[in-house]
Amino acid sequence: MPNPTRIEINCETGVESIIELTDAEVAELAYQAELAAEKKAEEDAHAEAAATAKAALLEKLGITADEAKLLLA
Amino acid sequence: MANTFELIASTTVGSGGASDITFSSIPSTYTDLLVDISVRTSQANTSRTLYLRVNGSSTSWTQRSVYGTGSAAGSDSTTGYGSTFLYCGECNGSTSTAGTFTNTQVYATNYAGSTNKSFSVDSAQENNATGAFLTMMAGLWSNTSAITSILIAPDAGSFVQYSTAYLYGVKNA
Numbered sequence: 001m002p003n004p005t006r007i008e009i010n011c012e013t014g015v016e017s018i019i020e021l022t023d024a025e026v027a028e029l030a031y032q033a034e035l036a037a038e039k040k041a042e043e044d045a046h047a048e049a050a051a052t053a054k055a056a057l058l059e060k061l062g063i064t065a066d067e068a069k070l071l072l073a
Numbered sequence: 074m075a076n077t078f079e080l081i082a083s084t085t086v087g088s089g090g091a092s093d094i095t096f097s098s099i100p101s102t103y104t105d106l107l108v109d110i111s112v113r114t115s116q117a118n119t120s121r122t123l124y125l126r127v128n129g130s131s132t133s134w135t136q137r138s139v140y141g142t143g144s145a146a147g148s149d150s151t152t153g154y155g156s157t158f159l160y161c162g163e164c165n166g167s168t169s170t171a172g173t174f175t176n177t178q179v180y181a182t183n184y185a186g187s188t189n190k191s192f193s194v195d196s197a198q199e200n201n202a203t204g205a206f207l208t209m210m211a212g213l214w215s216n217t218s219a220i221t222s223i224l225i226a227p228d229a230g231s232f233v234q235y236s237t238a239y240l241y242g243v244k245n246a
Contacts (some may be wrong), residue, residue, distance in 0.1 A: 004231055007091045009082045011240065013097040015081050016084055021092060029092055029231075033116060036229035
């Protein structure tokens with residue numbers, strides 16, 4: 001299977017080249033994708049924890065989210 | 074005030090995708106440059122960072138942004154973005170609304186001169202959902218070299234088919 005490609009356009013000649021990435025460049029791309037996936041997992045976990053904490057607090061206070069918004073308005 | 078825009082080069086990404094797009098051998102015959110970008114990345118996120126480098130440089134970038142996420146507004150700077158590239162806003166990822174792309178314009182003033190290079194960026198992410206980024210950015214590349222190449226890339230994944238980039242030269246700006 002060929003490696004992914006990048007595009008280079010020479011503005012002097014107008015020639016567009018589609019260049020296959022080297023194995024090292026492919027490895028770097030994979031690494032960056034892995035980092036991005038890890039970051040997304042962290043962000044998702046953080047958002048879920050925040051939503052859980054918010055729901056627990058609303059339950060403790062005995063009010064709805066809309067009622068909380070009214071209090072803060 | 075700019076009164077002449079000339080298309081220098083453009084490209085549309087094919088079915089195989091592209092990890093980045095580079096405009097090389099940019100002529101020095103204009104006053105300013107404008108890059109008009111419409112892109113989406115294959116990375117499985119709602120959005121990913123879109124960035125730009127000139128002359129292959131990953132140093133001496135400073136920047137300041139204001140942005141909206143769809144539900145909140147904020148600002149950031151080199152502290153958050155780092156100094157290895159010009160941040161160009163958030164680019165649609167594969168989990169954003171199907172068929173939507175991010176539209177970004179990058180303007181570079183006096184690109185062929187011998188002073189440090191200033192940039193402005195405005196970017197709007199299409200997404201039929203609550204979260205969609207709008208970004209305005211001012212950036213500086215502290216380097217006096219003339220700009221001869223521009224690279225545009227997402228920080229993860231590849232640009233998908235039908236992503237486009239247009240490079241315009243601006244005269245009498």
